[in-house]
Amino acid sequence: xxxxxxSPRHKVTETGTPVxxxxxxxxxxxxxxxxxxxxxxxxxLIHYSYGxxxxxxxxxxxxxxxxxxxxxxxxxxxxxxxxxxxxxxxxAISDPPGGITDTQYFGPGTRLTVL
Amino acid sequence: AQxxxxxxxxxxxxxxxxxxxxxxxxxSGNPYLFWYxxxxxxxxxxxxxxxxGDNLVKGSYGFEAEFxxxxxxxxxxxxxxxxxxxxxxxxxxxxxxNFGNEKLTFGTGTRLTIIP
Numbered sequence: 001x002x003x004x005x006x007s008p009r010h011k012v013t014e015t016g017t018p019v020x021x022x023x024x025x026x027x028x029x030x031x032x033x034x035x036x037x038x039x040x041x042x043x044x045l046i047h048y049s050y051g052x053x054x055x056x057x058x059x060x061x062x063x064x065x066x067x068x069x070x071x072x073x074x075x076x077x078x079x080x081x082x083x084x085x086x087x088x089x090x091x092a093i094s095d096p097p098g099g100i101t102d103t104q105y106f107g108p109g110t111r112l113t114v115l
Numbered sequence: 116a117q118x119x120x121x122x123x124x125x126x127x128x129x130x131x132x133x134x135x136x137x138x139x140x141x142x143s144g145n146p147y148l149f150w151y152x153x154x155x156x157x158x159x160x161x162x163x164x165x166x167x168g169d170n171l172v173k174g175s176y177g178f179e180a181e182f183x184x185x186x187x188x189x190x191x192x193x194x195x196x197x198x199x200x201x202x203x204x205x206x207x208x209x210x211x212x213n214f215g216n217e218k219l220t221f222g223t224g225t226r227l228t229i230i231p
Contacts, residue, residue, distance in 0.1 A: 004158075042205060042221040043159070058218070090158055103149070104219055106158040 003027040004107035006091050012113045019078040021110050023091030025071075032074040033092040033104065034058075034066060036085075043090065049074055050096070081114045088112070117142040119208050121222035128196045129230050136191040136225045138206030147209040148189040149219065150180055152202045159205060165189060176200070196229045203227075 003026040013019050023032060033048040035058075045058030047066040055066050063085060065077045078085055091107040118141045128134040140146055147166050151159040163174025170182045180191045189206060206222040 040223055042223040043219075044221070045218060048218070092159075103161055103164060105161060106151075108158045109156075 004091060004093055004105065006089075006107040006110050008110060009108065010111045012115065013081055014115050015082055016080050019081050019112065019114075021076045021089055021112070023074045023076070023107060025074075025091075025093045027093055027105075028071060029093040029095055030071070031094045031096060031104075032068065033094075034064075034074065034076045035090045035092065036060065036087040037090060037109075038087050046076065046089075081112075083114050086112060086114045117146075117208050117210050117220045119206050119220055119222040121204075121206055121225045123225050124223070125226050125228070127228045127230055130198055131195050134193050134196045134200070134227065134229075136204050136206075136227060138189045138191065138222060139187050140189060140206070140208045141187065142208055142210050144210055146189075148180075148182065149207040149209065150174065150178070150189075150191050151205045151207065152176075153205065153224075154202050162191070162204075198229045198231055201227060201229045 005024045007022045031050055034046040035043040036046055037043050044060045046060055046064050047055055047058055049055045049068040052068055067075045089110045092104040094104045095102050120139045122137055149164045150162040152162050153159050162178050163172050163180055165172045165182045173179045178193050180189055182189050204225050204227055207219045209219050
């Protein structure tokens with residue numbers, strides 16, 4: 001999975017609790033992304049980062065926040081988890097467009113269940 | 116806005132037969148098109164991409180895809196299907212955003228089942 005790890009791989013939590021998912025890369029790619037995968041929707045972009053401390057919203061960002069304090073780590077936080085956030089979350093990395101590796105490569109995913 | 120359509124949720128093909136997984140797209144500007152495959156309980160794996168040049172793109176595991184600008188399509192093909200090709204396939208399109216960043220828009224996926 002292209003030098004990308006996600007932790008935890010599985011998590012069950014209760015409604016209203018905070019949750020943080022971590023994505024760690026060893027490829028030194030500048031861009032990092034968080035997606036969620038749901039049946040019938042494919043993958044939808046939550047947030048992305050184009051550099052340390054540089055982040056922006058994707059199409060389904062409500063209820064999520066992110067932080068990137070160093071190149072290798074990109075954190076996704078659900079401040080107060082809801083059942084609608086039950087999903088599989090994927091992290092991806094890439095070089096900038098036109099870079100050597102401008103294709104996005106994906107991590108193994110985190111399955112989150114909110115009860 | 117950019118969008119991708121995969122009109123078939125499920126495709127069944129007999130082993131050894133040719134397979135096609137369909138994808139159509141809508142973008143403003145030149146599209147960059149991708150195919151990914153997802154095996155059970157795994158992340159997405161990159162198969163191939165079209166940026167410019169030859170309309171027929173060859174990728175991993177014997178797959179290829181044909182870019183057709185007039186039909187705005189990018190169908191995935193393989194001449195002879197293997198049981199191990201059974202998986203979920205995603206088409207994606209990319210257009211540079213205002214900040215020059217890369218954003219991918221994915222289709223909803225097509226489940227390919229190869230029947231022995």
